[in-house]
Amino acid sequence: MNRSRFLRLLTASGASAFAFRPFRALGAIDYDFSGTPAGLRPYLHAPRPDSMRVSWWTDADSQTFIDYGTDMAALEHTVSGTRNVLGSNYHYHTVQLTGLQPDTYYHYRVRTENLTSAMFRFRTPKPLGTATGKFRVLVLGDNQIIDPAQRRFERLVERAKKKVEDLYGVPIEESIDFVLMPGDQVDVGTLQHYRHLHFEFNGWISPYLPIMTTIGNHETYSDPGLANYKAVFHYDDLDCLGVSSPDPEVYYAYQLANIAFVHTSSEHTGAAQTGWVQDLVSAAETNPQVEWMISLCHRPYNAEQYIGDISNWMRNTAMPIFARTEKHVLNIGAHHHLYARGQTREWPVYHIISGGSAWDQYWGQSNEADYDDVQKTIANWAWQLIEFDLDARTMDVRCFAEANVRFPEANRWSYHSRLIDHFQRKLDLPAPDAPTLAAPPAEPLELPLTLESSAYVSATGENLNSTWFQIATDTDFKDLKVDRIRDVENIFGDTGAPDFEPVDIHADLDIIQYLLPANALANGSYHARVRHRDTNARWSPWSAAVAFEVTGSSAADDPAITLQKHVYALDERIRIDYDGGPGIATDWIGIYRKGDTPGPVASTLWSYVTGSSGFREFDAKLTEGEWFAAFFTNDGYTEIAPRVPFYVGHPPTLATGKSGYDEGEAVAIDFTGGPAGVTDWIGIYRIGEAAGEANPAQDWDYLNGTRTPPASGVASGSLAFDGLPKGYYYADYFVNDGYFGIAEPIHFSVGTEISVVLIDSPVVNPGDGFTVRFSGGPGTPKDWMGIFRKGDTPGPDPLTAYLYVDGNTTGSVTFQLPDLPPGDYWVALFINDSYTEVSNRFEFSVPGNEELKIEESALDGSSIILAWPSRVGTDYDIEGSDDLETWETVRSVRGTGGRIEETVDAGSTEPRQRFFRIKTR
Incomplete structure (x- = not known):
């Protein structure tokens, strides 16, 4: 209508x-923000037992003073600070108060030549190493949206403050020690967003509690060198246990009481940050003054929406380093605008997503998956309260929800600090007892089969949280066929309209049992085991393994072999997994050079297999070059699975001077460290296209820069590729005139407005849904389609509507915007959660009767x-x-x-x- x-x-x-x-509009807001703090609102950060940094903004004032003291009736100290003119109407004032006493309340006011703030109060941190009393931390995720009408993050902050003061019955500075923010404090790294989003919306708490920030991807937008971020936040004088950051402000750590807080950057991963994490963990592990460690990383450890949009550096590199010490108990992420909590698979470490109240994110909006190291994902706007009982050596975490984006705006903020999660981590408690696994029948059995663990037993009083069942073909449990962790509670998805309540998909599941349905395993011999995890995230020892044999199965898997990677070092062990084989005792796997014919040519390495599935490892060193693995049956040369090629040797390194080129500009690809074969070549392909005979390269050259092989190999150099049409590309290094790429491909783009967006009509009727088609997209996980009013600039100006495109390079999205006001708009495609436009702007209008x-x-x-x-x-x-x-x-x-x-x-x-x-x- x-x-x-x-x-x-x-x-x-x-x-x-x-x-x-x-x-x-949809409805009036249910909270009157006329009481929003006004005037000079100081911002505390970089807390130390003997110092505090205080900052604030003015439009043009030049003087910078703080009057402070322990008695509000007599502010006996006055100190001056610095004023940094960052831009027109952006004067940034900073004072570092020094010589303070630990765990002491100070009253203060800030002033300039024209303005004087109200009186405020803060408390300095406890002495380093303090191991008694309570220590509480408020966690507030993505600030991000400046939205002057809804001010959604300000609502979250105000409600968190109210709930905390209701809980403890005292002003917030008496109960909370400081605030952690895990990234995306702004939508774009402009002075406008730092002042009028982050500082202004946090004005409810920033004069009373120090706030410590983390680099997110949005801090880098419009400020790739982080000049504004580094001008606003000052962490370069912080260290932790004598370990200083190689790049302070970008990543840094500090100690408060007996807790180490480590702010990493998911946007600046590399050897320097990894080495710094190693040094911190080593220092903390041997220092008795630190008993706890919390890490932060903006992109999370794992996520069940927009799957894959996580920090692989945190998950695969940093977390194993942090887990070397059991002092590391919690990792805090953000980036996804919801709440999630899980436990790492192997270690007693919790991880959460504190997504604040940023851009809308909800179930059904993206690609989704239920992961066994994520126990619950709840699409609410929420905040967290961490309380350490330092005497009892206990960390208690509660999550409070305030709003649901799926509700109409009139009742969106109706949760009123609803408790949606509560978990604890307690030091020194023993793990649960090892369970036993009931032995299946001794004779061969037909599936289905239910494996049943003994009851959960623990001397600590902690409840059962998880079970972990494994089934393998070998007694060392390396060739796993089942590897499954299940939690007592598993929140995934919601009930849909109108309530959108979280759903526990394990509500009727007995996790003590594990059902193997018919045909779940191929015929053969297997071993199974189980262990239990308590609500303190501690795993029991594994049960003793039980053996069983499956018969009568018709598992439909075709024979296959797989390798864990496709390029190996000269002295590296090579593991080959096989599955779906006939199970004949004389089935075997062989390794051959490329071009060899099995039979007439003997294998270089070979081994019999055991059963229909399993793995074999080859220790003998192979010479440099291309090889393939093959799966044979019954002592013959009949191959029963596709061959798997691989390369042994030093992989080359490719590099390009920049990630984006203009149309007509030559693209320079540097190479070094490769095998330097005379018919090795570098090829350019479009993103999403695989190299092969049926898919020729967009452009290519041998290593000498021509299409005639050189007389001798070229070990390093640079090739220039001219005339590439606009598009998104990758380059790879291919060997021996073939299509086997052995480098880490590098990605780049050519041209601007590479992608194309289109609406069927430039006029959209009021209230009607409309479809936007796109092609030639970058294909990154969080590419999104955004609608802006005509004349607006993305980032500084508010976004009207958006939809993610699920990483597709071609497709369509449909907007349902019944309340889109009449006016002129444009729509474009943006790359990977940024404000970088990669398409044309398609302009359209919504007519209305005000005309x-x-x-x-x-x-x-x-x-x-x-x-x-x-x-x-x-x-x-x-x-x-x-x-x-x-x-x-x-x-x-x-x-x-x-x-x-x-x-x-x-x-x-x-x-x-x-x-x-x-x-x-």
């Missing part, structure tokens, strides 16, 4: 008037002339009514604006109302 505005004409002798019905206006009116009220602007290709009906119930068509028009004259009861002496509206057809 089309929404329309009304033009009312009140006619009488010599009188006329008109009025418009305003655009109706219908009175141009002239007869003095006697007998007629009016209505006018409207031109909108080519749009059909309109001009309708009139005396009572807003019975409408008649006055005029139908198409494709242009214009003027119409409407007669209204000529000669009438009585005033009357006449309503008009314009509707699109």
Whole structure:
């Protein structure tokens, strides 16, 4: 149904008037923000037992003073600081208070030559190494949206403050020690967003509690060198246990009480940061003054929505280093705008996502998967409270939800600090007892089979949280066929409209049992074991293994062999997994050089297999070059699975000077360290296209820069590729005139507005859904389609609507925007959660009745002339009514604006109302 505005004409002798019905929003907000803090709002950060940094903004003031003391009636100290002019109307004032006493309340006010703040109070941290009392941390995720109307992050902060003060019955600075923020404090790294988003929205708490920030991807937008971030936040004087960061502000650590807090950067991973984490863990492990460690990384350890959009550096590199010490108990991420919690598979470490209240994220919006190291994902806007009982050596974490983005705005903020998660980590508690696994029948059995663990037993009082079942073909459990962790509670998805409540998909599951359905395993011999995890995240020892044999199975897997990678070092062990084999005792796996024919040519390495599935490892060193593995049956040379090629040797390194090139600009690909074969070559392919005979390269050259092989190998150099059409590409190093790439491919783009977006019509009827088609996208996980008003600049100006495209390079998204106001808009594709446009801007309009206006009116009220602007290709009906119930068509028009004259009861002496509206057809 089309929404329309009304033009009312009140006619009488010599009188006329008109009025418009305003655009109706979904509903009024349920909280009055007229009480939002005003005036100078100081911002505390970099807390130390003997110092505190205090900052604030003014438009133009030059002086910087703080008056402070332990008695608010007598502020006995006054200190001056620095004023940094970062831009017009962006004067940044900073004072570092030093010589303070630990665990002491200080009253203070900040002032300039023109302004003086209200009186505030903060508490300095406890002495380093303190191991008694309570230590509490407030965690607030992505700030990100500046939205001056909704101010959604400000609501989250205000409600967190209220809940904390209700919980403890004291002002927030008496109960909370400081605030952690895991990244995306802004939407773009501009001064406007730092001042009017991060500082302003945190004004409820920033004068009372120090806030410590983490680099997110949005801090780098519009500020790739982080100049604004480093001008605003000062962490370069912090260290932890004598370990200083090689790149302070970008990643850094500090100690408060007996807890080490480590802020890593998911946007600046590399050897330097990894080495720094190693040094911190080594120092903390041997230092008795640190008993706890918490790490932060903006992109999370894992996520069940927008799967794959995580920090692989944290998951695969940093977390194993952190896990070397059991002092590391919690990793905090963000990036996804919801709450999630899980436990790492192997270690007693919790990980959470604190997604704040940023851009909308909800179930059904993206690619999703249920992971066994994520116990719950709840699409609410929420915040967390961490409480350490330092005497009891206990960490208690609670998560409070405030809002659900799927609710209409009128009741969106209706949760009122609902407790949606609670977990603990306690040091020194023993693990649960090892379970036993009931032995299956001794004779061969047909599936289904239920494996059953003994009951959970623990001396600590902790409850059962998880079970871990493994089934393998070998007694060392290296060739795993089942490797499954299940939690007592597994929150995944929601109930849908109208309540959107979280769903526990394990509500009716007995995790003590594990069902192997029919045909779940191929015929053969297996070993199974189980262990239990308690609510303290501690695993029991494994049970003793039980053996069983499966028969009568018709598992449909074809024989296959797999390798863990495709390039190996000269002295590296090679593991080959096999599956779906016939199970004949003389089945075997062989390794051959490329070009060898099994049979006439003997294998270089070979081994019999055991059963229909398993793995074999080969220790003998292979010479440099291309090889393949093959799966043979019954001591013969009949191959029963596709060959798997691999390369042995030093992989080359490819590099390019930049990630984006202009059309017509030569793309330089540098190479070094490769095998330097005379027919080795470098090829350029479009993203999403695989190299092969059926898919020729966009461009290629041998290593000498020509298409004639060189007389001798070229070990290093640079190739220039001209004339690439605009698009997204990757380059790889291929060996021996073949299509086997052995380098880590490098990615780059050519041109601007590479992608194409299109709507079928440039006019979208009010209330109608519309589809935006796209092609030539970058194919990164969080590419998104955004709608802005005409004339707006992405980032500084508010976003009207958006949808992610799920990493697709070609496809469509459909917007359902029933309340999109009339006006002119444009839509474009943006790359990977950034404000970098990668497509054309497709302009469209939403017509509305506010365009219908009175141009002239007869003095006697007998007629009016209505006018409207031109909108080519749009059909309109001009309708009139005396009572807003019975409408008649006055005029139908198409494709242009214009003027119409409407007669209204000529000669009438009585005033009357006449309503008009314009509707699109």
